[in-house]
Amino acid sequence: MKLNRRASSLLVVIAFLQAGLAQGGVSADEAAQLGTSLTAFGAEKAGNASGTIPAYSGGLPTNTTPPGFKPGSGRWTNPYPDEKPLFTVNAENLERYRDALSETGKEMFKRYPNYRMDVYPSHRSVAYPAWVLENTRKNATSARLIKDGVALDGAYGGIPFPIPKTGNEVLWNHLLINTGVAYDAYATLWSVDGSGRSVKWAGHFTFQNSYYDPASSAEEHKKSGSFYHQHVYNWSVPAGSSGFAVLDTQTLDPTVEPRRIWDYDPATRRVREVTGLPPDLGLGSLGSLVTFDQDNLFTGPLDQFDFKLLGKREMLIPYNTHALFFETPAERILTPGHLNPDFVRWEWHRVWVVEAT
CATH class of the missing domain: 2.50.20.10 (Lipoprotein localisation LolA/LolB/LppX)
Known part of the structure; x- marks a missing residue:
């Protein structure tokens, strides 16, 4: 079969456009990192160099009746009830931790001089059922973005992009959190x-x-x-x-x-x-x-x-906030300007940073 130059050029343009509309699915070699250097859901398994983020060891048990849980209460049990803050970020030491704060966090210190963040030991408490992890492994090579990243295809029952490459992939992971x-x-x-x-x-x-x-x-x-x-x-x-x-x-x-x-x-x-x-x-x-x-x-x-993936950062974020959600009455939490810092738990964690324009 022979194609004239104009027709072959048109096919190249069509192929290029289709490639731009559909993206995703890492190679089998890259997906093999899941469960080895990466967790089965795509996080870095090792702790960080400074020791503020521990290695992942499986998360909390997937037990639906942990000690102290009262069925029908609607209130989950705090797995770390006796822990105390390691340190506090406040106006006096803010510069030391500025790189670990979000833009919102920095603005809170600017608006409220008495604002503070109590930082607790970090716990990598996330755990998923085995079938979700198995689907995540499959999604790693089969999931793809289509229609300029607005739609998702080839994923089901797990994290769609455990090894994300773009801002839209991170956002789809967020939308499809288990x-x-x-x-x-x-x-x-x-x-x-x-x-x-x-x-x-x-x-x-x-x-x-x-x-x-x-x-x-x-x-x-x-x-x-x-x-x-x-x-x-x-x-x-x-x-x-x-x-x-x-x-x-x-x-x-x-x-x-x-x-x-x-x-x-x-x-x-x-x-x-x-x-x-x-x-x-x-x-x-x-x-x-x-x-x-x-x-x-x-x-x-x-x-x-337009969602642009800026990379991964080690940041202070609210995490394991069981006391805030399940143990403290609203009148103690709600203070003018911001939540009462006494009941907000901050931890060091690695996070994907996406800029939305």
Whole structure:
């Protein structure tokens, strides 16, 4: 078969464009690092040179009834109840630790001179079920980004990119963090204004993540719509939001099945589908204090930003904050300007840093 020069050039351009639209999947040799120099989910297994980050030794046991746990309480047991801070970062020693802080952390010290971070021993407590780790190993060579990184293909039931190469791959790892197949909870959120006045927002939350269903498969998941996240929120507090309900669904390919949101307004007694939703629209059920894409740090489609992977850093981040979430009443946590530092646990950890423009 012969091709003229123009036709062959066109094929080269098409191949180049297709390569730009689909990326991911490391080589088998690179994937072999999983479980050796890297953990089975892609983190560096060794500790750091300074000793502030320990080697990974398997994480907390995947026991659903740890000592002290009360079934039905909704409150997980603190595995490190007797530990004390190793040191504190404050305005006096800030320069020594500046490189370990996020931009937000630096800003907090600028705005609030009495702000502090109590730094505890680091514990690499993350642990996943064996089937999630096995799927992660498969995803390492099969997962790929398509449609300029907005959609995901070839991944199921595990971390999609345990050895990420791009910002979009890190974001997909974040969107598909393992939260189990489903959970049901009564959740409480608080907003605090500049004077320190707090408002309670609370309701019933139901969450389903069909991407992590061990009884399913990648093929069955695709047949059912490729949902990775289905949330139902039913607000009961404050009075102005009582009875307001939202169903939020998201898929692995929002270009085919876009994010869909339905809400029920008790004032009109109507259910409506919210279409063409801008991701930076204020979430009405939370008084528009946060936007739709701010849930869980970031959620929603990735087409509104350019995500650039800046690399991996050793940083101080909130970690193992069981006391904050499960043991301390809100009136002790909520202080003007920021959370009460007495109840926030900071640890050294390696993190991927992504810049979103």
